[in-house]
Amino acid sequence: MADYDALLVLSFGGPEGPDDVMPFLENVVRGRGVPRERLLEVAEHYQSFGGVSPINAQNRALVEALRPVAGVPVYWGNRNWRPFGEDTVRRMADDGVRKAAVFATSAYAGYSSCRQYYEDIARISFEGGPELVKLRHFGDHxxxxxxxxxxxxxxxxxxxxxxxxxxxxxxxxxxxxxxxxxxxxxxxxxxxxxxxxxxxxxxxxxxxxxxxxxxxxxxxxxxxxxxxxxxxxxxxxxxxxxxxxxxxxxxxxxxxxxxxxxxxxxxxxxxxxxxxxxxxAATAGIHPAFVRMVRELMDEPEPVPCPLTCCPAPRRRPAQAPAQV
CATH class of the missing domain: 3.40.50.1400 (Rossmann fold)
Structure with missing residues (x-):
C-alpha cells in the first residue's frame, strides 16, 4: 500500500453557466487553431442545456461519496475550468499534503484518456509541493x-x-x-x-x-x-x-x-x-462499488508510471474540434 495522505480527483472540467461556455471551450482548444465558428457550433450544444455541463456537479457528488471511504482528505481539480488543478494543488500544499493519489476520471489507455493526465500532473506540480501519483487504468476493475x-x-x-x-x-x-x-x-x-x-x-x-x-x-x-x-x-x-x-x-x-x-x-x-x-444505462457515477474501487486502487502498490513513449500526443491539425464534457 502506498503512503498517501490525500486523494485528488482530477477531471476535465465543464462550464456552469452561459457565460462560462466560450471561455471554457477556448481553454479546451488553446493552441489547436480551431475556427471560432466551430466553437460557436459546439457552444450551442451547451447552451441547449442552459450553458451547464453536468460534469462538475457529478464530480462534486463523487468527492462527497469518497470522503467517508478514502481515509484521507479528498480534493478536486480540473484541466479546463474551475476549480483548476493548479489552484487545488496549491491549496493541498498549504494544507500540508505531502503525497496524494490522483484519480483521473478516465478508465483507459490513450493520449486524451491517460497521457494527457500525466501531462496535467507535471504541469500542476511544483517544487516543494505534494508528490502526485496517478492511479492505474481501471476499466477491468x-x-x-x-x-x-x-x-x-x-x-x-x-x-x-x-x-x-x-x-x-x-x-x-x-x-x-x-x-x-x-x-x-x-x-x-x-x-x-x-x-x-x-x-x-x-x-x-x-x-x-x-x-x-x-x-x-x-x-x-x-x-x-x-x-x-x-x-x-x-x-x-x-x-x-x-x-x-x-x-x-x-x-x-x-x-x-x-x-x-x-x-x-x-x-x-x-x-x-x-x-x-x-x-x-447510467454511467458509474457514485455507484457504491465504483466508489469502493477508488479506495481499493489507493490500497494497491504504487503504480509504475507509463514510459514517456507510451500514448504519444497526436499531431495537431487545424480545425480540431473540442470534446464536449
Missing part, C-alpha cells in the same frame, strides 16, 4: 464492472415491457479517437480499443448474457479527412437489425455532456425515428 452491470440491468428492466431480454442488443459506447491515436495507445499499441472490449466482455459476463453485443463509438470531433474509430453510434443504430437496444457508455465515468447530448439527445432521436425501443 471489478468495482467498475459491477457498477456498469447494475446500471445496464436497470436499463434492461426499463425495456422489458417493450422487448424480451433476449431481444435487446447491448451496444457499448466509448469516445471515438483518431485511428492513429488508437493504434499508438499503450506500450505496444492498440490498448485503448482492447481495454474497452475487455470491459464490455466483463459487463456482459456479469449480466450472465450469451447474446452478441457491439462496441461502437461516439463524439467524433475531428476533420472529416482524418480516419477515426467507427462505426458511429447513430450510424450503427440505423444499420442494426434488433428489436430493442440498450446503450451502455463504458467509455465514460459520469453522465456529462457527451453522454446527455450525443446519446440522450442525438442517438435517442435516431432510435425514435427508426421506431427502435432504446434505453441508456
Amino acid at each position: 471489478p468495482g467498475f464492472v459491477e457498477a456498469m452491470a447494475d446500471h445496464t440491468r436497470q436499463a434492461l428492466e426499463r425495456l422489458q415491457d417493450r422487448a424480451g431480454q433476449d431481444d435487446v442488443r447491448l451496444v457499448f459506447t466509448a469516445h471515438s479517437i483518431p485511428v492513429s491515436m488508437a493504434e499508438a495507445s499503450g506500450p505496444s499499441g492498440g490498448l485503448y480499443e482492447a481495454q474497452l472490449r475487455r470491459t464490455a466482455e466483463l459487463v456482459n459476463e456479469a449480466l450472465g448474457r450469451t447474446a452478441p453485443w457491439d462496441l461502437v463509438w461516439q463524439s467524433r470531433s475531428g476533420p472529416p479527412q482524418v480516419p477515426w474509430l467507427e462505426p458511429d453510434v447513430c450510424d450503427h443504430l440505423r444499420a442494426l437489425d434488433a428489436k430493442a437496444v440498450a446503450l451502455v457508455p463504458i467509455g465514460f465515468v459520469s453522465d456529462h455532456m457527451e453522454v446527455v447530448y450525443d446519446l440522450d439527445t442525438e442517438a435517442r432521436q435516431v432510435a425514435e425515428e427508426l421506431g427502435l425501443p432504446m434505453e441508456r
